[in-house]
Amino acid sequence: MRIPEQIQRLAVITAVIIVGVLVARFLLIPRSLISDELHRASTIQRENARPIKFAGSSACQDCHEDKTSQMRKGYHKNLSCEGCHGPAVRHTEDPMGVKPPAPRDRKFCPLCHGYDASRPTGFPQINPTVHNPIKPCITCHNPHDPVPRQVPQSCSACxxxxxxxxxxSSHALLRCTTCHNVPAQHRKTPRSALPSKPESRAFCGSCHGKESAQKDAPKVDLTNHGSTYLCWQCHYPHLPEGRG
Ligand code: HEC
Ligand code: HEC
Ligand code: HEC
Ligand code: HEC
Ligand code: HEC
Ligand code: HEC
Ligand code: HEC
Ligand code: HEC
Structure with missing residues (x-):
């Protein structure tokens, strides 16, 4: 039986292609372009020549045992030290000469905790523009052992x-009892012993008046600020920055 002519032609073309590829692969293209051993060797050489920048968290343990053990049991246990402090190999070689930076700025933590719909459900997220917008995060959260800051249980129950x-709010660091005198009985039979509430402009003035020694509190002139109205007719005392 004869093989049909078109198949013969196809076979010739296929053979030419195969031979062509083999010739190119083994004779025309220089070995240095093909050999992966050569490539690996030179890549390894090149990478080895780079200075090492990260020391790894276990390196920090020797000298910062307190921080390492604090981190180990907290919510940040899976974070690496250098993820926040930057590459620190030069610091481990010369601890006093080279100090790694610490991210104390408010902008840093929201890189992970700023609200973003694509983060996994349940990952703790906040909206940095409303979540206590003034102070650095580390005023309230220890970066090495962050716990959602607990508001005193004695009042939050009710x-x-x-x-x-x-x-x-910007009053986050004030205790409830700075502004309310709470009789012990209030927690057992709340309505029979009501706590006090501030009664005068002077009360808020003790921190916000021009003469006040409280240095963190912004100052106003009590004689004319807000006329003679009570402060909380305009400022909700539990969220004073929201002005009515
Ligand atoms: C050989 C010991 C040693 C090792 C290893 C070491 N540190 Fe330190 N580190 C020190 C000393 C000493 C200081 C200075 C303490 C001081 O100034 O009171 C310091 C200070 C720091 C500071 C504070 C810098 C500042 O501005 O106050 C940070 C942050 C820090 N180390 C992070 C790290 C990290 C991250 C690692 C691991 C990659 C690490 N260290 C490994 C010894 C070490
Ligand atoms: C989530 C980010 C974060 C991680 C992870 C982290 N740190 Fe820090 N670290 C900070 C911040 C922010 C400060 C500044 C704290 C301050 O000024 O109160 C700081 C301060 C320090 C200091 C200076 C001493 C002090 O108390 O101010 C040292 C030392 C230090 N960190 C070591 C470490 C080591 C070691 C690890 C890993 C076990 C680590 N840090 C992991 C954010 C981090
Ligand atoms: C590299 C990402 C990363 C950075 C940067 C980071 N965190 Fe976290 N944080 C985490 C992870 C992961 C957890 C644990 C989440 C969990 O358990 O589901 C966590 C947990 C927390 C929690 C506990 C919240 C809760 O209710 O469970 C607080 C508070 C917190 N971080 C504050 C901070 C602060 C303040 C900073 C800046 C100093 C910071 N974080 C920087 C990743 C990060
Ligand atoms: C003045 C104190 C204060 C400051 C400043 C502050 N927080 Fe908080 N943070 C809290 C309190 C209180 C809670 C618990 C709130 C609650 O349970 O509703 C909390 C909760 C959180 C949680 C847990 C949220 C959750 O859903 O579990 C994260 C994450 C967090 N804060 C991150 C940050 C970051 C990031 C910054 C800086 C941009 C910051 N915080 C600044 C007081 C503060
Ligand atoms: C067992 C529940 C409970 C606990 C715990 C509790 N309260 Fe109350 N509180 C109440 C009830 C109920 C009222 C009355 C509300 C009403 O009449 O509408 C009240 C009223 C108040 C008032 C308003 C008084 C008034 O004259 O309007 C203040 C201020 C107050 N509580 C502060 C606090 C503080 C601060 C704490 C924590 C130290 C606290 N409470 C703990 C239940 C409680
Ligand atoms: C800066 C001072 C200040 C702080 C801190 C403060 N309060 Fe008040 N609180 C006030 C004032 C002023 C009023 C009266 C508001 C009014 O009459 O409109 C008030 C009213 C209240 C009332 C009565 C109901 C209401 O909403 O008017 C309760 C309950 C209360 N506070 C509980 C608390 C608790 C719980 C805390 C702690 C988380 C707290 N307060 C912290 C100043 C403060
Ligand atoms: C024990 C001191 C203290 C008392 C009492 C106090 N405050 Fe404040 N208040 C502060 C501090 C501190 C800040 C600023 C916190 C910051 O900058 O993060 C502040 C912030 C404020 C702000 C500024 C919010 C902003 O960001 O613009 C207003 C408004 C305010 N308080 C109103 C009041 C009123 C009204 C009262 C009385 C019911 C009062 N405060 C009682 C300490 C106090
Ligand atoms: C009639 C309404 C009104 C009354 C009453 C009032 N305020 Fe204000 N307050 C405002 C407004 C509006 C602002 C924002 C504009 C400004 O900064 O002047 C403000 C701003 C503030 C600020 C922030 C200033 C700054 O530099 O960031 C503080 C603190 C403050 N008030 C405290 C008080 C205190 C304390 C009282 C009571 C003695 C009081 N206010 C009474 C309306 C009022």
């Missing part, structure tokens, strides 16, 4: 809403 509001 006043959860107020407590959560205050917790992220």
């Amino acid at each position: 006043h959860a809403q107020i407590q959560r509001t205050t917790a992220v």
